Amino acid sequence: LGLAKTLVAIALLIVLGLFLGGIVWAADHIASFTLTPNVFFFYLLPPIVLDAGYFMPNKLFFGNLGTILLYAVIGTVWNAATTGMSLYGVYLSGIMGQLDIGLLDFLLFGSLIAAVDPVAVLAVFEEVHVNEVLFIIVFGESLLNDAVTVVLYNVFDSFVAMGADNVTGVDCVKGIVSFFVVSLGGTFVGIVFAFLLSLVTRFTKHVRIIEPGFVFVISYLSYLTAEMLSLSAILAITFCGVCCQKYVKANICDQSSTTVRYTMKMLASGSETIIFMFLGISAVNPDIWTWNTAFILLTLVFISVYRVIGVVIQTWVLNHYRVVQLEIIDQVVMSYGGLRGAVAFALVALLDEKKVKEKNLFVSTTIIVVFFTVIFQGLTIKPLVQWLKVKKSEHREPKLNEKLHGRAFDHILSAVEDISGQIGHNYLRDKWSNFDRKILSKVLMRRSAQKSRDQILNIFHELNLKDAISYVAEGERRGSLAFIRSSSTDNMVNVDFSTPRPSTVEASVSCLLREKASSVCLDMQALEQRRKSIRDTEDTVTHHTLQQYLYKPRQEHIHLYSRHEIIQNEDEKQDKEIFHRTMRKRLESFKSTKLGINQPKKLNKSHKRDRGQKRRNSNAIPNGKIPSENPAPDFTLKEKGNFSDTNNKPPVNSGYCSETSYEPVNSQDNSVDMQERLEESNPKENQEKKTLLNAQAHYRSAAARRVQSRRSFHRPKPLQLPKLQKLASFPSSCHIPPHSLEQEETQL
């Protein structure tokens, strides 16, 4: 059911193209429509690459950049060199018959056939449930290897033009240098234009209608500029998208954002469709058909074999340096998923016949290779992976206990991962986010976006106990289902989870399907179980319930990129539920500890505490503000990691003090008691407060970071703040009435 949807679609498109081409040829006896390189490179490819860059999960991308670069650069060079040389070697042995080719021609051919194609790769990975690291590696590789391909292609093209005898060592060196120039130059161009775009969108508040236009025009400009300067245009537009996404999404208004998203998806999908169809049409061109069995077969063999070898070697090297290891199954997917696509075809069509005598042979071979990889490999990769995974896992039907405890283990592992800090602490990343927050965001983001980011922080800071209690009470009154129903109309509390979470998370289609069918796409056990009938009906029901409703562990959250879908993330609900529950529990435990202790207060102590803190709040309730244990996670903040400097944040007025059911004196007692209790074990009282404060901020930033690491694109919807209970302790400066934020956003 919907298994290889996209790939079947592509295969069908090619077939359709073939069919159409056949009609055209039959009618005219000439091939009127072919995929000309110009059309491809200037009109069809940019939208696809821009789409990839704009929706790229940045954290993941930059976190794995080293790996990606290794595969993209070294891997492509390896593929090109080995394929070219081997073909030459085989040619020398005479199997291919008489051809008018030299070594350089083979190398040229190798370079254009070596590159993994971004267009095709994505189609594959939308079907195969792979972990996000693997995805980003292959995806990133397919985007970045353009630089290598372009350079190699140009270098060998010019070598061929010069003639094999005239190539000197100097030229080789020049070639290597040109690689750096092309790639770094392209990246630089992209970044410059990203900067420009962000800056422009900062000032477009009065011309909202054309905001989407800016995005597309300036991105396309980056592509053209790079092309004009003979730099890598794909890299330029990729990095333009990658770098600008954060600021553009912060700056432009909602409607523009939606427009941009949908248009980009539309253009990208459309381009992809056209490309594949054209591939089919272009193939029906008897003039170019030259068949050389040995050449074609060997090409296919070589590219597959060398890709596998290359991947294995590089992975082996990388695994020494990587935190998250790449396993066999990852390597299989990487090798098998290295599809060649339209880029290769376009490049081969660009060849000059006069210089490359056997152009037609190359073209035919390329077509066949592309078709083969896309159709055959594309269609079979999913069954292959399934088979591999099934082989690894057991075939029996898991018992209830195993399911339950297995899931528990996964959760435990996730938690320990988080505690031991495997994800997150990264010096460079922190430095960058500091730089970004202090300088870049100020320049590139609208003031309102910056402000709302800060204000949101403060709002959540000031979540007071009363709101929290009323929220919880409300939930309990309405029954357990209230949590679900209230997800969209969260008017009980100023904690709005729908806002902070990415509102347009790109989720893979298969994720949706997965959710309905079973918890894991390739969880054969679950699938089988559903098909088989279990003797005991009650057993079935229990298994079914458990299977369906057990919370999924983090490893299964994979929502990355899809060319064809923009879908809300279903896992938000799960996170929300768990979060509510956790916070409620913490709240209750905190309450109970507080109530449990009741000692005479010590005023001077509380004053000492006050002095230690920087506070913006009024001192209506003078005693220690014990930061609430239930700070709302500030998922909104796209500017992740902005909270490293937490000392400026006012202490959370948790409102324990402001709770009306407790008299100030009493709460003073209790807060004092809490503090004392803590102080007993910890001599420094201010530090305790600060700990709590920092914990909150850290929590927020960590949560934010984690959110972004999973899905890095989102946009804050205007906060739908419910009416905040105005309490005496809140000075109006801190208390932002709910709707003003919204207004502010829309006004600006």
Added chain:
Amino acid sequence: MGCQSSHPSAIPELDEIMLETGFSQASVVRLYDRFQALDKEQKGYLSKYDLQGIGELAVNPLGDRIINAFFKEGEDLTDFRSFIRVLAHFRPVEEGKSNETGRPEPMNSRLRKLQFAFQLYDQDSDGKISRDEMLQVLRLMVGIQVTDEQLVCIAERTIQEADQDGDGAISFEEFATSVEKLNVEQRMSLRLLK
């Protein structure tokens, strides 16, 4: 919040820790850095608040229970030694290591991992997972949509399946038996912690 690497000599009791937990020195150093990063005020101890400051734990169904596992009964603070002791359970199991008799059970053995998990279920530490405790865990791990009746049903069946001596509760041995087919060594190991 930078990631400055600590010098091994800065870590108290480094050798004993390495011996007890089996971690390499690099891992201990790394975990010490993490400990210090979590310990914002450089108290030398971690409180529950510090751990609760890790955002991801709030959206982990068992997050709070795991946090509590780091702290001894009734205490609110944990030092580095206890911290790393808990993490030692998650060290990957060395393959091909012969079970030398006479040596104490290593902390990352399957048995220890299971004991850690069992401890999370068994909140009152009576050595058995009662029906209530099972119910509590299930409630944590399952979505809102499941009603309480369904949950009771599931809990019943889960206990029934595992309970061998018919006492209506799951002892540690029964627990271990019920998950014997699961690849605990892999599922409860962090590759990073070598």
